[in-house]
Amino acid sequence: MRCPECGYEESKVIDSRSADEGSAIRRRRECLRCQNRFTTYERLGERPLIVLKSDGSHEAFDRQKLFRGLLIACAKRPVDPDRIDAIITDIESSLRMSGTAEVHSKDLGEMVLARLAGIDDVAYIRFASVYKDFKDAEEFSSALKGLE
Numbered sequence: 001m002r003c004p005e006c007g008y009e010e011s012k013v014i015d016s017r018s019a020d021e022g023s024a025i026r027r028r029r030e031c032l033r034c035q036n037r038f039t040t041y042e043r044l045g046e047r048p049l050i051v052l053k054s055d056g057s058h059e060a061f062d063r064q065k066l067f068r069g070l071l072i073a074c075a076k077r078p079v080d081p082d083r084i085d086a087i088i089t090d091i092e093s094s095l096r097m098s099g100t101a102e103v104h105s106k107d108l109g110e111m112v113l114a115r116l117a118g119i120d121d122v123a124y125i126r127f128a129s130v131y132k133d134f135k136d137a138e139e140f141s142s143a144l145k146g147l148e
């Protein structure tokens with residue numbers, strides 16, 4: 001698991017517990033390089049959600065990528081990483097509950113914005129100003145970095 005702060009590949013697990021009624025394992029990890037702590041979820045036997053990108057390609061929904069994008073949008077803002085994690089969990093649960101296996105990246109962006117709106121105005125504007133054009137979360141992260 002790559003550290004969302006520094007990108008280092010090695011981390012240690014400091015806590016594991018089951019989540020979503022046993023369908024996932026939530027792990028708290030600590031980066032072995034920068035000691036940043038972050039949360040990962042490992043889904044057990046679920047079909048992956050597919051994100052359809054604006055260029056017509058698709059990829060598996062990736063919590064970590066979305067988390068990194070949101071972390072950058074919320075940089076230096078009073079938004080706790082656990083709050084970001086909760087936003088993503090909420091989006092993922094909504095998608096799964098809706099029974100859909102696919103989501104357009106644009107709709108995913110809208111879902112994020114709808115949740116950011118009530119949390120932090122600056123993070124909302126940062127996200128809104130670039131999400132329209134982003135093809136995937138990596139590209140979005142780079143665009144946001146350019147705004148800092």
Ligand SMILES: [Zn+2]
Pocket residue numbers: 003004005006007008031032033034035036
């Ligand atoms: Zn790190």
